[in-house]
Amino acid sequence: MHDTDGTQSRRFGLPTATALVMGNIIGGGIFLLPASVAPFGTVSLLAFGVLTIGAIALALVFGRLTERFPRTGGPYVYAREAFGDFAGFLSAWSYWTMTWVSNAALAVAGVGYVHVLTGGSGSMASDLTVALLLLWLPALANLAGTRWVGAVQMVSTVLKFIPLLFVAIVGLFFFDPSNLGSFTEGGSSWSGSLTASAAILLYSYVGVESAAMSAGEVRDPERNVGRASVLGTIGAAVVYLLGTLSVFGTVAHDKLVKSSAPFSDAVDAMFGGEWGGTLIAFAAVVSIVGALNGWTLMSAQAPYAAAQDGLFPAAFAKKRRGVPTAGVLAAAVLATVLTVINYTSGVAGVFEILVLITTFSATVPYLLATAAQVYFLLRGRRDKVQPARLTRDLVLALGGFGFSFWLVAGAGYAAVYQGVLFLFAGVIVYVWMAARRPADATASAEAGESAEAAEAVEAAEPAEKERVA
Template sequence: MSESGSKRTGQLGLIAATALVMGNMIGSGVYLLPASLAPYGWNAIGGWIVTIGGSLVLAWVVACLTRQVPEAGDLVGCITKAYGKLTAFLVGWIYLVTVWVGVVAVAVAAISYLSNLFPGIETVPFGPAIGALVIVWAITLINLRGVRSAGDFQVLTLAIKLIPLVMVIVIAAALLAGGNAEVAPLQSHEISFSAISGAATLTLFALLGFEVAGVAAERVRNPEVNVPRATMWGTALTGLIYLFVCSAVALMLPQDVATTSAAPLATFVERYWSAGPAALVTVFAIVSCFGAINGWILIQGEMPRAMAEKGELPGWFGVTDAQGTPRRALVTGSVIASVFLLLNGSRSMHGLFDFFLLLTTSGALWFYLVMAMAAWRLKVARPFAVVGVAYSLWTLWGAGLEADLWSFALMLAGLPLYWWTRRDQAARPAA
């Protein structure tokens, strides 16, 4: 499929693969979710515990599939082996749509933080959408230089984005140790299953991406070893960081302050430290979003390439340059992300983010559900596969009927492309 040979270069080592997992997960979620979770109070803690547990179960399923079914190549290949090409295409397609929408959601979050530095952005017609477009295409150019450049950028941005998260944890710990923390009281009558479920749906958006090392397994050096390690280590570390940071902000800021803040982490640091470090948090948040967009754009190139090589997408998407970079898939994905942005450009900043958040989460859950079902059918980590199926179904229910119907409709919308691919393959021998 290469324009100058089939050999691909620039594979990711363990550090880069772990950075890919953590970098895709640590993006806009940790910086914006405390505002959304504040109304849930202590129910948000329950939501985080459920989400982290469910994500770790699914991450273990990813790790086991990669190690025990290496001939499949990647997770979509495992689904193909279990249920055939049509099922693999449908869930691979909706996951790909999720990646495109996720790129848009994180780009909008970056603009939300930029609006703290440049307040006029949101008042300009289509201002948030245009700003997000600039970010998407700037990072697409980095990925067009090759997977090694994208991997190096991911490691760098991960190191930077951890600084404000550690800052929040240290401030919260100091306040608690000194007895100066004003934590929202725990009211047992306010804890409910429905509230925990609602919080868990929101928190899952922040943990989307634990599977990316498995999706891009063909780009990881020694994948049977490095993909499981990167997946489990990245998921566990990110989950703990999220639990501490988001809980501290949501429970220690007054609820009316947290829910109305466009940058809750910066608000937290300013309230309990000073405005100078808070401004730095805003800068770090923007870098964090850039890193997440970089990781997702890498996947938006690698996944269509892999699907094309397996005959699940037209071969046009699988063409790579001399460095193994899937330029066509990268550019096509960013064009589609741009269309999503422009079609919804009239929405407010928060309206854009909330719409894309729910759609991204629901779309990813279909992929997780079928992946866990494939593990059961392939007799891989069956106890964990059962829990993964139950968790995916429960979270789909929590995402709401509207988001689920949208994602299901988008899944079926890919069928004409599948039939085109099959017809193209059938006609090729005759040609």
């Protein structure tokens, strides 16, 4: 059973789908990025450019794959269609894990920006309350239906995009080259600095798959998913690149490397006074709320698609007002548990380990999806792909796979180790669900595979038919 939502029920047009991509890419991390990469020098801007090319290639691949399979689930659907149930499950499990763990991390990060707005720090109980509000308000918007999800995403994307773009563009008029520092810092080679800064920036574009993941809710997904993925990625790249360049040029390098609020420092340097912190803190809170709104929807889409195929519990396959409610609630509850643990357990390092898991988990669906596109092209399943576009699509797929592989390498040994352990923990869930699948569903799947094999034989050349026989 697959997503059968009709065109009339698809509520995301191109602007909303683009806002979903851009809003999920630009979370709270952008507000610290310039200070994070400043120690490596301005070579980090080159790293951003290289990563942007890779992210756009990945966005184009998701657009091509959605032309083949225009339904909810994105990377899960592609992996399952190419490599079977187990690969599909690993993609869905990995993606689902990443979403609710990262939601908890976003909520905790948002508390710090709320402190800036309120003018002071609060008690543990008040901090926990704020973090839970940041989690559950977007969850309630999701439970209200996709129209509310789209509305919140549009408003939050505009509200955070305007101040960030303001700093990015106006900062160029206050640009002072003497603030930049060296091309490379610390005596490192340019290639070493490029790699080191890229490792920090690699996850800046996680979220590029958001439109593909919600393809079942996008109008005319064969056209709009690819467009939204590319436009959202380019929009995020403009904010990233121009914003980082402006901060580099307005804040002295020795101050920037120690800054805990680089965009606020940039506003204060441009206009004087201390109001920059309040402006940027407001943009950060809005950005985090928007990201939580979008990622809450993503946390429900992967298990929804997998549940339709019997690979997740059936409750995840039920929708209300276009939103899989069980997925939204499950993600919100699990993120709540992690947030409570963060504030009350007193056990150092637990939350950091979970965040490491997300850095690896985000890459598994990308690798499987891009590998699926390479498989479809090489295997000859070129339906809906013009022959003249075949070479270009293969280059894009290989580029997307290379970018995804770079993401895995950039995650670091600790992230890969923790992530693989958690990924393999899902195997027992797959075994449980596979064992409980109805016999008729298993027979249907086997029949489908047999039919596909028969079609392949029928399409083969006569000599090939004899060899297969």
